[in-house]
Amino acid sequence: MSLVIAGERSGVGKTTVTLALLAALRRRGLQVQSFKVGPDYIDPMFHQAVTGRPCRNLDPILTSPRYVQTCFHTHTQTADYALIEGVMGLFDGVEIPGRCQKSKVKSQKSKSSAMAAAYASTAHIAQLLNLPVLLVLDCRHLSGSIAAIVDGYQQFDPDVQIAGVVLNRVGSDRHRQLLTQALDYLQARQGNAPPVLGVIHRQAELTIPDRHLGLVPTAELDDLPRFFDRLADLAEQCFDWDVLLPLFKVNTDGSEGGFDNPGVDTPSLMVQPAPTLADGSFxxxxxxxxxxxxxxxxxxxxxxxxxxxxxxxxxxxxxxxxxxxxxxxxxxxxxxxxxxxxxxxxxxxxxxxxxxxxxxxxxxxxxxxxxxxxxxxxxxxxxxxxxxxxxxxxxxxxxxxxxxxxxxxxxxxxxxxxxxxxxxxxxxxxxxxxxxxxxxxxxxxxxxxxxxxxxxxxxxxxxxxxxxxxxxxxxxxxxxxxxxxxxxxxxxxxxxxxxxxxxxxxxxxxxx
The missing domain is CATH 3.40.50.880 (Class I glutamine amidotransferase (GATase) domain)
Structure with missing residues (x-):
């Protein structure tokens, strides 16, 4: 399997969470393949700096649904573990462009689905690959309301499986208690609240500087190894690894992704390596x-x-x-x-x-x-x-x-x-x-x-x-x-x- 790291909106800290998870996995000596939803360039630079492997973009508008599936399947074949960083909020996408009208995902059969207006969203990618979601929530200005937010995200599209939540930017132990009590109430009332798989207290010193087009690229930052080391420490302390580690594990039986109803085909999915000539050239x-x-x-x-x-x-x-x-x-x-x-x-x-x-x-x-x-x-x-x-x-x-x-x-x-x-x-x-x-x-x-x-x-x-x-x-x-x-x-x-x-x-x- 694998796991999609999603946010309830932009700016909730999903990149920091993703990098912390990647850093902890790499510290364990594991081969990790990362992916990024959308046309982003800078987040993948940070992924690659952590994992030592190129991060792959998953974008069904720039490519196609079939290409997204093939890309994911191809690049997880040589990895032990894999994860996908989402884009914006979980259901933030676009209206389906004309060339993609034939593309459908399972959720569009659901009466409650809003996926028609969420093409290329993180939820869309999760469904194309048949993968669960880890939802990151910014808790700075929340206590009991966290339950309503989580319940809303879980009910909005039943075909999107939320495997757990990460409570980010928690202010204190008392704040954490209020948040978990609210989610316990949701579980008692609904019986299906996603578990809390991570709690991260406010870490003002663990931030990446940004400017007019987003984060400052890795090549301009000093002491990245130390920064990633601190993120790995944070991840080891703050996440439920007994639950998360099996979710990140890549299947080896060829069933990764569950690619049914893939949608629009590409002219050529993945060009194969060029043959080598006798003189060693291609x-x-x-x-x-x-x-x-x-x-x-x-x-x-x-x-x-x-x-x-x-x-x-x-x-x-x-x-x-x-x-x-x-x-x-x-x-x-x-x-x-x-x-x-x-x-x-x-x-x-x-x-x-x-x-x-x-x-x-x-x-x-x-x-x-x-x-x-x-x-x-x-x-x-x-x-x-x-x-x-x-x-x-x-x-x-x-x-x-x-x-x-x-x-x-x-x-x-x-x-x-x-x-x-x-x-x-x-x-x-x-x-x-x-x-x-x-x-x-x-x-x-x-x-x-x-x-x-x-x-x-x-x-x-x-x-x-x-x-x-x-x-x-x-x-x-x-x-x-x-x-x-x-x-x-x-x-x-x-x-x-x-x-x-x-x-x-x-x-x-x-x-x-």
């Missing part, structure tokens, strides 16, 4: 091993583990490098991949590294295939204006300026390609996710840019996509830059649903 339909430089440092760290695996399985040798610190690009590469991250936090250092900015610009001008998402798009722009309104020079291959602002652009997008590129055909649609506080505030014409810089303008055009949010009343937006071998977009894509895009990119790099 081969995938027409592609030998190619070297792709992946920007990875404190400024660029937003990558789905499945995307990187897919590139490797398609024959790519991933060369990780730092636009912040390296003086040049890796040698003998055939492609560039820039993920998202926080270039705005490190703009002075990115500008200062002129040698590598020139190297990136020269490579793209020479036609090297390049894929950039969000922070990567910002880095390829002419300038980046930070929160203090200071302007910093970036690579300069996209004729635009991006500026940080107060407005958070957040949500899923269905994107339709307006023009043909080597990666995507006109009219082809994908589902992606936007999460940024920057915006393009200036777009220069190619002719004006050439006149200002004296450089021959690159054949780059805007926009690539027409995007539509899940709000049917919202106006479609246009977004994304494209060229013969360049694609730069604010959209974060999970290639598990679109392996052909990754395959085209690898093939394009191999042909370079």
């Amino acid at each position: 081969f995938y339909p027409g592609v030998r091993l190619v070297a792709i430089a992946v920007a990875y440092d404190r400024a660029f760290s937003f990558y789905y583990a499945d995307n990187l695996d897919l590139l490797r399985q398609l024959g790519a040798d991933l060369c990780f490098w730092s636009p912040l610190q390296d003086a040049t690009l890796p040698a003998n590469i055939q492609g560039l991949y820039f993920g998202g991250g926080f270039p705005e936090m490190f703009a002075p250092a990115l500008e200062h590294n002129q040698a590598v900015r020139r190297a990136v610009q020269a490579a793209i001008r020479a036609g090297m295939p390049t894929y950039a998402e969000c922070g990567g798009l910002m880095y390829l722009a002419e300038r980046l204006i930070d929160f203090e309104q200071r302007a910093w020079e970036m690579v300069g291959v996209l004729p635009c300026t991006v500026a940080m602002g107060d407005r958070l652009v957040l949500g899923y997008r269905q994107a339709t390609a307006l023009h043909p590129t080597t990666l995507i055909a006109t009219g082809e649609t994908v589902w992606g996710h936007e999460f940024h506080r920057s915006a393009i505030i200036q777009e220069e014409s190619m002719g004006a840019r050439a006149a200002n810089t004296g450089a021959q303008p690159l054949p780059i055009a805007y926009p690539l996509w027409q995007t539509q949010s899940l709000n049917p009343d919202a106006k479609p937006q246009r977004e994304g830059w494209y060229g013969d071998r360049l694609l730069a977009t604010y959209l974060h894509l999970h290639w598990g649903q679109y392996p052909h895009l990754a395959q085209r990119f690898v093939q394009q790099c191999a042909a370079y």
Whole structure:
């Protein structure tokens, strides 16, 4: 089996609870596979820092219900224990998007089900995988009312099995007594109240700093091993391990997940490892091993583990490098991949590294295939204006300026390609996710840019996509830059649903 760590709402401490459980399991020398519901990048970084294994995202909008099931099954095969961290509150999801209308889960047969408006919620994932839930509750401002909350969550959708609750941020022993008395009353009245499997008193010193896009990533934090050690101590003291440990144990009989009625299929669920040739290189339909430089440092760290695996399985040798610190690009590469991250936090250092900015610009001008998402798009722009309104020079291959602002652009997008590129055909649609506080505030014409810089303008055009949010009343937006071998977009894509895009990119790099 496995267990889904859910919150009754956002901010209740489910990430801290998840990390504490992971740290305690790893301290016991166990192989633990973690998962994160939704399009999150930063929480999975913390998971991986604890477990030593890449955390996998489970998102049926960016991928599909079938992919979620297959991903979970595939990556639990080599683990002793597994757990899933949820997103937001247990039933917080979205209205089912058009492409997912055929997807159904068991709870939709229930008269009391509200799952039609909770697609991609933690509860939805729990049902897709047929797994129980451990519900984390923030008890700072509660006593007897805890019973009504727990009863409501348990009754709201009977097909969601709540295996137990964690009482978090308990103020004192007396506070704990009031909470447990209320739950004892619920058990006496209903006869089916979930057991208390953890009680955590307020731990002001065990917090992770955050900023404008969520938690501060692991690469920017000092002394993480000591922090995880303290979380493991906390978990050993505060949880009922006699009950929890069997729930975390992965089945070995192939029945993990109970995948009935899986819903929408993916074009290719999980690309298999590429065969090895006699010379030790890899081969995938027409592609030998190619070297792709992946920007990875404190400024660029937003990558789905499945995307990187897919590139490797398609024959790519991933060369990780730092636009912040390296003086040049890796040698003998055939492609560039820039993920998202926080270039705005490190703009002075990115500008200062002129040698590598020139190297990136020269490579793209020479036609090297390049894929950039969000922070990567910002880095390829002419300038980046930070929160203090200071302007910093970036690579300069996209004729635009991006500026940080107060407005958070957040949500899923269905994107339709307006023009043909080597990666995507006109009219082809994908589902992606936007999460940024920057915006393009200036777009220069190619002719004006050439006149200002004296450089021959690159054949780059805007926009690539027409995007539509899940709000049917919202106006479609246009977004994304494209060229013969360049694609730069604010959209974060999970290639598990679109392996052909990754395959085209690898093939394009191999042909370079």
